[in-house]
Amino acid sequence: MLRSDLIGAGILLAYYIFVVALPPLFLKLWTRVPREVARKLHHIAYSLSIYPLLTLFSSWYVAIAAASLLVVIGYPALLLIERASWYQSRFIQRKGQKGELRRQLLWVQGSFALMIALFWGLLGVRWQYIVAVSVTAWGFGDAAAALVGKAFGRRIVWPRFLKEPKTYEGTAAMALVSAIAIFLTLTLYASKPWPMSLIIALLVAPVCALVELFSRWGLDTLTVPLITALAIMPLTLLFRLLGW
Numbered sequence: 591m592l593r594s595d596l597i598g599a600g601i602l603l604a605y606y607i608f609v610v611a612l613p614p615l616f617l618k619l620w621t622r623v624p625r626e627v628a629r630k631l632h633h634i635a636y637s638l639s640i641y642p643l644l645t646l647f648s649s650w651y652v653a654i655a656a657a658s659l660l661v662v663i664g665y666p667a668l669l670l671i672e673r674a675s676w677y678q679s680r681f682i683q684r685k686g687q688k689g690e691l692r693r694q695l696l697w698v699q700g701s702f703a704l705m706i707a708l709f710w711g712l713l714g715v716r717w718q719y720i721v722a723v724s725v726t727a728w729g730f731g732d733a734a735a736a737l738v739g740k741a742f743g744r745r746i747v748w749p750r751f752l753k754e755p756k757t758y759e760g761t762a763a764m765a766l767v768s769a770i771a772i773f774l775t776l777t778l779y780a781s782k783p784w785p786m787s788l789i790i791a792l793l794v795a796p797v798c799a800l801v802e803l804f805s806r807w808g809l810d811t812l813t814v815p816l817i818t819a820l821a822i823m824p825l826t827l828l829f830r831l832l833g834w
Contacts, residue, residue: 591648598646599656605642606660610635626740630733636698637729640722643702650711654703661699665692697811701725705815719780720822724815726775727798731768732810735802738763747803761799769795772822782826786834794821 614632617623647653669692705721739760746755769791776787798818805813 595647595652595656598642599659601646602639602642602656603659603663605639606664610639626736630736634729634733636694637725640702640725643706644710644718644722650706653706653710657699657702657706661695664695693808694811697808701812701815704812705819709819717823719776720819720826721815722779723772723775723822724818726771727768727795727818728802728810728814730771731764731795731798732802732814734767735760735764735799756803761803764802765795765799768798768818772818783834786829790822790825790829793825794818797821 610632613635614628617628617631618625643653643657647656702721702725705724709720710718735756739757742759745758747758747761772794773784773787773791776782776790777784798814801814801817802810
């Protein structure tokens with residue numbers, strides 16, 4: 591078991607390096623892909639790392655330890671890299687937000703650890719799939735909100751309440767893409783009946799969009815998956831009572 595966990599940690603680390611970190615960097619260096627597109631591809635790849643975390647390890651606490659491994663290795667490395675003059679032009683972060691990648695690293699891995707502890711460690715392995723559903727809804731939905739909002743957004747949503755202006759178009763994209771992500775993950779990953787998956791997706795996706803809309807300081811990394819999970823769980827229990 592120890593051997594398989596160590597192999598899993600190696601695979602996870604390789605995923606972070608070759609799928610999460612390097613492709614956005616190469617896109618910035620050698621293509622004309624817009625900065626925001628590269629950022630969100632990085633974001634989606636990050637969210638998909640929840641699948642190796644849920645499948646490669648023997649227990650929930652080993653999975654959390656593996657998630658923490660990236661922080662132990664990556665945070666000091668990013669702290670050193672930020673001192674280099676070429677950092678801003680090569681790493682995908684928003685202009686004027688020094689340390690964004692470090693903060694994202696802490697928030698994402700902390701969010702994953704909390705979700706795994708709650709819906710695998712506390713509630714048991716049969717609820718593990720909720721982590722995958724919630725994180726996937728956040729990863730793809732948030733990327734859609736940012737890209738559609740910046741490209742096509744025209745109508746601003748209550749800007750005085752938000753740190754950054756957000757748009758109705760971006761929020762609608764978040765709801766639509768989150769619904770698709772929830773439906774596909776419930777159906778394909780969790781093997782739930784498609785009518786049940788569709789109903790849950792349609793009910794929960796607007797909640798995802800609203801939570802993302804009002805989350806500030808990057809907290810949507812935590813708030814969207816957590817609220818999504820808390821919304822899906824009672825609906826799943828209700829369908830179980832109904833015999834689905």
